[in-house]
Amino acid sequence: MTTESIARTIRDASAARTPLRVCGRSTWLDAGRPVRAKQTLSLRGDNGVVSYVPGDLTLTVRAGTSLAEIERATAEHDQWLPLDPYGSSDGTIGATVSTASAGPLASGFGLPRDLVLGMEFVSGRGEVIRCGGKVVKNVAGFDLTRLLTGSWGTLGVITEVTLRLYARPKVDRTFVVKLSGNKSDAAFLGTFLAARLGPFAFEVLSATAVRLLGLGDRAICLIRFGGNEAGVAGQLAALTALATPEEVDANLWTRVRQLERDADCVIRISGPPSAFADGLDDILGDDIPSTMTWMSPVRGLVRLVVRKSSDPNTSSDIIIGNESGGDHSGHFICEKLPPEVWRQVPSAVSDPLSQRIKRVFDRDDLLNPGILG
């Protein structure tokens, strides 16, 4: 599969007015709103490394390359792409960038928009467009790269991506701090954040999630430190002065990412980090067995995961309950919802400017129609 064959598929679809469902390896088809398309354009077969110069710490891959393949290719040179979206590494880089998916490492390394240097995509008109570049700093031309990142395939089909890599740290250690379930938790969180130790990842997991991981039945903090030996020792010493950390295997992160695999409702709530520190008791205390909650305090993000077999009304209640009440300074970002609930969620791209941009790249609404509302 080549860019040209993808472009031809899109041009043919355009001529026939056939909307396309754009997919990577189809590992996350239930994300986003229902797509109104019968034909599928899969990037699965278009994978592999295009160019990789380890000394430049940049990697160019075809969009169908899985995160696991990128992990393997870069590990040979002691490098990595610090991008670990929830779910697994089975998904493709094209889908990860298209959906701007990120995971715990985003606290330390930023979001996909911070890691993507350039790309090639095919617009809804079937035109091949290259933007950004292969160097780590670049302001040539308008930033189509950022625009396409997180556009869920509705502006163009990403066919190739150039990424910024990092060297693997010499030391990479993960620690658990068990929370007490009382006011001292918020105090610990506040002090830990104020210490600005720069963890690679820092997540707070509710008791339901902890039970599923087999780590007890109290909410925990998961903290990942990386760097040189002396640096991590320093970070650990600072943490030990505040709490009693226990070291765990780094594989735990893979299991954390997989926790929501069978979920039928996933919602992110984002807001100013301080708002979550204040509401920590409510966030972690309201422990419904069917619902997992975790927080990324550095990012100001709470993730709500309603697992299958739960009361079908729960997800709807969460959305409607939260939309109608409480603090409106934050945002609701829905990843997975039952179709009937999606209808109640306003579109994030209905503003006139977004609509004008959509018309520039996909005038006939050919690509993933409906996925963003």
Added chain:
Amino acid sequence: MQKPPVAERLADIVGEKHVLSRQSELLVYNSDGLPGYRRQPRLAVFPATREETIKVVRVLAADGLPFVPRGAGTGLSGGALADDVVLLGLHRLKQIISVDVDNMRATVEPGVVNLRLNRHVAPHGLLYAPDPSSEAACTIGGNVAENAGGPHCLKYGVTLNHVLAITALLPDGEVVELGSATGERDGYDLRGAFIGSEGCFGVALDVTVKLTPRPETVRTLLADFMSVDEAARVTSAVIASGIVPAALEFMDGPTIRVVEDSVYAAGYPRDAEAILLIELDGLRAGVDADLETVRAICLGGGARAVKVAKDDAERMKLWQGRKKAFGAMGRLAPHLIVQDAVIPRTQLPAILKRIHAISEKYGVLVCNVFHAGDGNLHPNIAYSADDPAESERVHKAMTEIMTACIEVGGSITGEHGVGLDKMGYMESIFTANSLNAMCELRGAFDPDRRSNPGKVVPIHSCREWHGVASARVPQPLSAEPSHPAVA
């Protein structure tokens, strides 16, 4: 009834003394930080508040008049030059609206000077990371327009990575919120598209930026070399080691000597052929370990000596020489051409050799002072633009340097922007489809292409275009007005 002239209507909004229309008054606005281009505005208007700015832009929209937004005019690509159209200066919008220490963010008006924001948040142990060398003068609005970088962007990222939200005034007078000041959001990354749009998508009315904690420890090393090639190889070796320095700056022999002859003398060894200024920051324990690794790489790679600044005063002095290097070039000749190419970092030794060969071929003195860690080169040549023969040699040399950078997979600008200066190179790195997509994206923000007309994307690259005309491929120092009359 006929409308009064636009100058009068603008004066009604901002006050008479904040509208300039006499050619003599406008003279100071006919260039930016890159001498070599001159464009005379027809009119300049300087609103003081958000409300005034909105009114001004709406008056211009009603009359279909093109305009060029401008911050402090420190840009290095001719991007803020108004060619016989209205210049919209935003430097009077200089309020720091709010600082949220707990959440490490600040909201500022576009005219706030970069360094002023940094001084304002310093007592809270915070900083605003992007630090262009013009930080003492350049504005946050200008930084957003150019997606400005700076030495410390190696570790911390450029403007794009530090802006959370922008309230933007589109050229038709509509006010839109891009991004979110309160958290991550979904939808298209319109803030990302706006950053680096060089004033072509409208004007920022306020900008919410992320603040960064001041590192516990900062250590600055000066490594000096008797060969440019060794310094280049050491740069590549430091990057390949996986250590991410806060900054990794390169200055070659000619630059060192110019700086040392100037008031910005920093105590660099005058006989060295190259120096690297390397800064490491973070938690003390980790930084000290990295410092030893970097010192070993430098010494192993041929450094004659590695000196570590012993206190803040010494650090500041080392940085002063670097940050004022372009200013010091003024000692050499009246004009300076500064290039801003980016190359893959492993290509550094090879490209510096090419640049040296090109400088010999054309008999010009190229000074190299640049962000080596990012592969962001700034070869610059001091010359006299009044000498046509010398100018021609300088421009030929620069074009050849740029071509060499493009050939190794580089980019034509890392942080200065395309503006007028780099437009001629756009077609050498982007296809017709890509350029057309950029034109059309601009059209989504500014259907009439009235905001900063004739910049960034060459007009002939736009397939469907029917707005006002103000586009020619620019020639340095040609100043004849070309735009339809401003009422």
